[in-house]
Amino acid sequence: MKLETVKNKEIIAILAKVLLISHQNNCESFNVFEEKGADMMSRRKLNATCIVVSLMMLLQGCSNIAITKDQQVEQAFEKHLSIYPVKSLEDFYDMEGFRDKEFDKDDKGTWVVSSKIAIQKDDSSPLVSKNIYLFFNKNNNKATGKFVLSKIYEDFSKNTENEYRIAYSNNKIELLDNAPKEVELFLKDYKFLVEEKSFKSLNNLPKISSRHNDNLPLYSINYLIKQDNEINKWLQQKYKFMKQDAIMNIENSGELSNSSLSNFYFKVRYKGKKEEIQYFRESINFKPSKGGY
Incomplete structure (x- = not known):
């Protein structure tokens, strides 16, 4: 090594x-x-x-x-993840992200905060996913986004997808379009992992695997999180995930030594009996505002 x-x-x-x-x-x-x-x-x-x-x-x-390289990456992860949980998602307006050549000189940038819950009960059932995308524009301090409800079948011709406009203000997600009651209830009390939980010391978690590429750059580590882990318990209690051990993947695309915040991706995956799959995914990305965010 x-x-x-x-x-x-x-x-x-x-x-x-x-x-x-x-x-x-x-x-x-x-x-x-x-x-x-x-x-x-x-x-x-x-x-x-x-x-x-x-x-x-x-x-x-x-x-x-x-x-080791894993330890170096892990220390960089912990440094950047130490800012979570944030008091409010609106704190992103004041955060500086990693800027590359795609950013215009006068563009302050936009934080893209997304969250996804996906469940497939068995092989014959569709994968049902609920996706939230919020765009925190640092140029005007406004946050808009969308909620996407999709069902993916083995037969792609049966796939469905419904999209609804949303906004974020006063620490709440606001639904801007008419939507089914289940969508309203889901969004009403929705909370992101990064506004409620701390990642604490990653070094205490058992590592399963890792992959790193300095040239991209891209760094990724898979951890085993036990059933009594704080993040695992949060998912079980808040979103009714399986009460069992899970695999958590943390991925970063950005310079490890850079003082600004990089793009992060988190995914917690569960696999139950009869091929049941559940996973929670959340990502934090800093993008140029000219992309229409």
């Missing part, structure tokens, strides 16, 4: 002192040769030996502060 050394000025300074001291100590043990009239070549060989020994000690010490 590829190792990357922690970049810490204080640690480097300490290690430099250790190198100096160890070099002096090691050389002192050989001073007896100089007293016996060792020639210049012997002294040079002796100094070279001292340096090699000291470097070996230094490298051995460095191995104790090396971290």
Whole structure:
């Protein structure tokens, strides 16, 4: 596994002192040769030996502060996720996101906050998904969006999709179109994961797998979250998900070292008996406003 050394000025300074001291100590043990009239070549060989020994000690010490790529990614995840839960989704108006070359100079950008609940009872049933998309435009401090209710069948010709306009203000989702009662009730008390729960320490969660690509950039880790995990319990209680262990995927597309917030994607997936599938997905993306948001 590829190792990357922690970049810490204080640690480097300490290690430099250790190198100096160890070099002096090691050389002192050989001073007896100089007293016996060792020639210049012997002294040079002796100094070279001292340096090699000291470097070996230094490298051995460095191995104790090396971290894996997963740990580096995880630490970056925790730093960015520490802002959640937010007091209100309207806090996104004041947040700065990761900007690439697609952004115009005068465009403050738009935060796209989306959430999805999808359930498929068995192989013969459709996958029913309820999707919320909110666009928090930093240029005018207005949030509009849409709610999409879809049913996906094995026979694609039977698929259905209904879309309703929504807005967000005063910490509530407002339905702008006429919609069935079930849609009104679903949106009335809907809450996003990022406004109610903390991710806490990811290091305490068992890791299942990971994939990272510095060139894209894209970083992804799958965790096992037990039934009594706080996020798992929140999903069980609020949205009636299965009471069992689940797999949580966290994905980030953005520079890990960048101080601004990057795009994040969260997905919690459950699989029950008779091929029943349930999953909750939420994403936070920063986009150029010229995309029509």
